[in-house]
Amino acid sequence: MAEAILFDLGNTLASYFGRAEFPAILKAGILGVQDYLQEQGFLRVDPETIWNSVRAEDHEAKDHRVRPLEGRLARIFQLEPDQMAAVADQMCRRFTAPIFALGYCYEDTLPTLQALCAGGYRLAVVSNTPWGSPGTLWREELEWLGLGQWLNAAVFCTDAGMRKPARPIFQLAVTQLQVEPQECLFVGDDPRWDLAGPQAIGMDTCLIDRQGLLLDEGTVSIQNLHELMAVLQSR
Numbered sequence: 001m002a003e004a005i006l007f008d009l010g011n012t013l014a015s016y017f018g019r020a021e022f023p024a025i026l027k028a029g030i031l032g033v034q035d036y037l038q039e040q041g042f043l044r045v046d047p048e049t050i051w052n053s054v055r056a057e058d059h060e061a062k063d064h065r066v067r068p069l070e071g072r073l074a075r076i077f078q079l080e081p082d083q084m085a086a087v088a089d090q091m092c093r094r095f096t097a098p099i100f101a102l103g104y105c106y107e108d109t110l111p112t113l114q115a116l117c118a119g120g121y122r123l124a125v126v127s128n129t130p131w132g133s134p135g136t137l138w139r140e141e142l143e144w145l146g147l148g149q150w151l152n153a154a155v156f157c158t159d160a161g162m163r164k165p166a167r168p169i170f171q172l173a174v175t176q177l178q179v180e181p182q183e184c185l186f187v188g189d190d191p192r193w194d195l196a197g198p199q200a201i202g203m204d205t206c207l208i209d210r211q212g213l214l215l216d217e218g219t220v221s222i223q224n225l226h227e228l229m230a231v232l233q234s235r
Contacts, residue, residue: 001183001235002121002183002184002185002204002232002235003121003122003179003183003184004121004122004123004124004152004174004177004179004183004184004185005116005121005122005123005124005184005185005187005228005232006123006124006125006126006170006173006177006184006185006186006187006198006203007123007124007125007126007186007187007188008125008126008127008164008186008187008188008189008190008193008194009125009127009138009142010127010189011189011190011210012187012188012189012208013105013106013109013113013125013145013147013225014103014104014105014106014109014145014147015102015103015104015105015106016099016102016103017099017102022130025098025099025102025130026054026058026131028098029094029095029096029097029098029099029131030050030051030054030076030095032094032095032097032098033073033077033091033094033095034050034077035094036087036090036091036094037077037087037091040086040087042077042079042083042087043077044077044078045076045077045078049078050076050077053075053076054076057072057075057076057131058131060163061163063166064162064163064164064165064166065161065162065163066132066157066158066160066161066162066163067131067132068132068134068158069092069095069129069131069132069133069134070084070088070091070092070134071132072131072132073088073091073092073095074088092133092134092137093137095131095133096130096133096137099130099133100137100141100144103141103144103145104145105145105146105147106210106224106225108224108225108226109147109225110146110147110150111226112225112226112228112229113147113150113151114150115229116150116228116229117150121232122152122153122177122179123150123151123152123153124151124152124153124154124155124173124176124177125142125147125151125153125154125155125156126155126156126164126169126170126173126186127155127156127157127164128156128157128163128164128193129156129157129158132157132158133158134158135154135155135156135157135158135159138154138156139154139156142154152176152177153173153176153177155169155172155173155176156169157169159172160172163193164193164194164197165192165193165194165195165196165197165200166197167197167200167201169197170186170197170198170200170201170203171201174201180202181198181201181202181203182202182203184198184203184204185203185204185205185206185231185232185235186198186203186204186205186206187205187206187207187208187225187228188205188207188208189207189208189209189210191207194207195207195219204220204235205219205220206219206220206221206222206228206231207219207220207221207222208221208222208223208224208225209221209222209223210223210224
């Protein structure tokens with residue numbers, strides 16, 4: 001029987017953007033950073049060099065290691081460590097601002113978390129972040145969305161140094177929750193990240209398919225979080 005429920009964030013608990021929308025969001029984030037550095041007198045790179053570097057940085061490591069946003073921005077804008085120390089936080093905030101501006105909880109999210117808490121379950125968010133953006137900013141986002149009060153833990157890829165589906169991010173979450181993997185159910189929307197990783201350490205999994213677009217992945221699936229309680233009661 002599950003004692004803890006772990007959730008992906010984007011497209012599971014909250015809506016942000018689809019894959020096809022990310023290039024425009026990335027452009028807005030980079031322009032926000034560029035404007036900030038111009039304001040601070042730190043902009044020394046021409047636009048062509050910036051966008052060539054953005055294209056070179058727009059990938060994740062094949063071994064799932066996190067490529068932190070701070071390092072990517074330092075390389076794109078050719079900033080030295082002492083310069084980064086002065087501007088890194090605001091650069092990251094400018095980069096993530098277009099993402100956070102889109103965020104909102106699905107209508108079933110808060111009622112489900114409240115019901116799970118009332119049922120005695122321990123709850124956590126376990127999520128990758130776009131371009132390795134800092135977990136500190138995403139924890140602030142959880143509070144803004146009203147999710148923080150229901151969570152016992154929030155683990156982002158930057159905390160573990162590895163992105164889903166690598167095991168360390170899931171192992172860190174169960175350590176923080178003080179439960180065993182076999183006592184957990186992981187709920188996520190993307191078969192690439194949200195099945196093999198948790199299953200590899202012994203978690204049960206459940207796919208949420210809000211758009212009805214996923215093929216049968218041989219796992220339990222739901223169309224909304226209201227259906228999750230029935231899944232738990234059937235286990």
